[in-house]
Amino acid sequence: MSDRRLSCVIAGGGPGGMVLGYLLARSGASVTVLEEHRDFDRDFRGDSLHPYTLELFWRLGLVDELLALPHHRARFFRFNTPAGAITTADYGKLPTRFNYVALMPQARFLDFLAAELARSAAPVRTGCKVSDLCYDETGKVTGIVYRDSAGTHRLTADLVVAADGRFSKVRRAAGMEAVSLGACTDLLWFRLPKQDSDPPDADVDLFFGRNHYLALLAGPAGWQIGYSLPKGGYPAAREAGVSPIRDLLAERIPWLADRAHLLETFSQTTLLSVDIARLRRWWRPGLLLLGDAAHVISPVGGNGILMAIQDAVTAANHLAPALRGPGPVPDAVLAAVQAEREPAIRAVQAQQVRTEQRVATARETGRPITPPGLLRLVTLLPGVRRRAANANAYGPHPPVLDTGLLCRDHRA
Numbered sequence: 043m044s045d046r047r048l049s050c051v052i053a054g055g056g057p058g059g060m061v062l063g064y065l066l067a068r069s070g071a072s073v074t075v076l077e078e079h080r081d082f083d084r085d086f087r088g089d090s091l092h093p094y095t096l097e098l099f100w101r102l103g104l105v106d107e108l109l110a111l112p113h114h115r116a117r118f119f120r121f122n123t124p125a126g127a128i129t130t131a132d133y134g135k136l137p138t139r140f141n142y143v144a145l146m147p148q149a150r151f152l153d154f155l156a157a158e159l160a161r162s163a164a165p166v167r168t169g170c171k172v173s174d175l176c177y178d179e180t181g182k183v184t185g186i187v188y189r190d191s192a193g194t195h196r197l198t199a200d201l202v203v204a205a206d207g208r209f210s211k212v213r214r215a216a217g218m219e220a221v222s223l224g225a226c227t228d229l230l231w232f233r234l235p236k237q238d239s240d241p242p243d244a245d246v247d248l249f250f251g252r253n254h255y256l257a258l259l260a261g262p263a264g265w266q267i268g269y270s271l272p273k274g275g276y277p278a279a280r281e282a283g284v285s286p287i288r289d290l291l292a293e294r295i296p297w298l299a300d301r302a303h304l305l306e307t308f309s310q311t312t313l314l315s316v317d318i319a320r321l322r323r324w325w326r327p328g329l330l331l332l333g334d335a336a337h338v339i340s341p342v343g344g345n346g347i348l349m350a351i352q353d354a355v356t357a358a359n360h361l362a363p364a365l366r367g368p369g370p371v372p373d374a375v376l377a378a379v380q381a382e383r384e385p386a387i388r389a390v391q392a393q394q395v396r397t398e399q400r401v402a403t404a405r406e407t408g409r410p411i412t413p414p415g416l417l418r419l420v421t422l423l424p425g426v427r428r429r430a431a432n433a434n435a436y437g438p439h440p441p442v443l444d445t446g447l448l449c450r451d452h453r454a
């Protein structure tokens with residue numbers, strides 16, 4: 043076992059951990075991000091970079107390079123029902139240069155952040171799986187235990203941040219339990235190729251069928267499609283095979299019907315078990331949890347990455363000054379991060395729970411899954427689509443990065 047002291051060690055190199063690591067490195071803190079996987083290649087993990095995120099990267103002087111990577115600019119969010127399409131959000135109406143959601147493969151986004159962290163002298167350590175926490179005699183967290191190909195190691199730090207996702211190992215090691223708020227849906231994800239003849243304005247679209255819905259996401263390389271299942275419905279769906287999915291595709295998205303046969307087996311799909319959950323307390327002395335480790339967001343609103351990044355911005359605003367001071371990060375600083383972010387998370391999750399309940403009620407009563415009846419009329423009112431886009435683009439209570447904390451040039 044080796045032992046080395048750092049100001050901050052972050053478990054997990056997802057969007058939350060990487061953005062926090064980068065911001066702390068730019069603030070001059072000594073920080074290390076440990077990621078269990080050897081690379082960032084991951085599929086179907088959410089690819090949405092919201093206007094908030096793009097504006098953040100603009101403030102950091104990184105947006106041009108980020109947007110030089112392949113991505114699709116989504117302007118609309120639409121519900122497509124048998125009675126026609128309802129545009130619920132129009133990002134094009136937002137008063138920002140970044141008036142779209144950039145759909146960029148998450149792996150490329152994380153590769154980009156890893157390269158920036160390496161330039162900031164805080165390279166991400168991949169292939170390092172955090173397995174436990176270290177404590178002092180008072181019970182305060184003083185570091186982590188991790189494993190890599192060379193063995194088991196210990197890192198001590200003024201602060202441990204758990205950004206290791208929905209199945210957080212650190213959360214379990216700390217004996218903290220997230221309370222589930224209930225989800226009734228699972229999603230099967232798969233891809234189909236794009237063709238030049240595809241509708242140019244298909245962006246982020248939901249297509250409602252009788253018992254299932256399809257989520258269609260544009261991407262630089264093809265279409266990503268989610269097929270909803272009742273929670274726990276995977277074995278039955280697998281038994282039924284891909285035909286019902288192909289049939290719904292052909293019925294609800296006719297311009298994709300010519301490619302439905304490319305979905306041949308279930309092995310081309312990935313199951314996402316949807317969850318909505320949160321911790322009562324996001325911290326204990328010496329430890330802060332953020333992103334999915336503190337609160338699991340359903341992918342239905344497409345804002346899990348945004349919430350994790352906003353947690354990271356709030357955490358950086360509070361932690362960067364605290365890590366400059368002598369000694370450990372005071373509990374009050376950790377509590378302040380939760381106090382600032384929790385109202386936004388509660389608001390987002392409340393909306394997601396309402397959506398889940400709507401779907402559950404439709405299933406129980408045998409009615410088709412559809413958006414609320416008045417939605418079509420409401421979205422025709424002036425300003426409604428812009429306001430909906432604004433709410434999704436920035437989330438409730440978006441934190442503003444204190445750029446004064448960035449003392450280090452990002453290319454130093």
Ligand SMILES: Cc1cc2nc3c(=O)[nH]c(=O)nc-3n(C[C@H](O)[C@H](O)[C@H](O)COP(=O)(O)OP(=O)(O)OC[C@H]3O[C@@H](n4cnc5c(N)ncnc54)[C@H](O)[C@@H]3O)c2cc1C
Nearest residue numbers: 054056057058078088172206207333334341344346347350
């Ligand atoms: C299938 C799927 C589809 C989704 N779709 C969307 C979407 O369209 N839009 C959207 O915004 N959100 C979506 N989400 C949610 C979004 O991915 C998460 O909310 C977001 O990634 C949370 O970021 P995070 O940094 O908190 O955690 P994560 O992205 O989960 O990152 C956690 C990281 O920690 C690493 N890790 C885990 N355990 C350890 C350990 N013991 N030691 C070291 N490292 C560890 C993991 O490998 C991972 O890299 C989706 C999620 C899933 C699962």
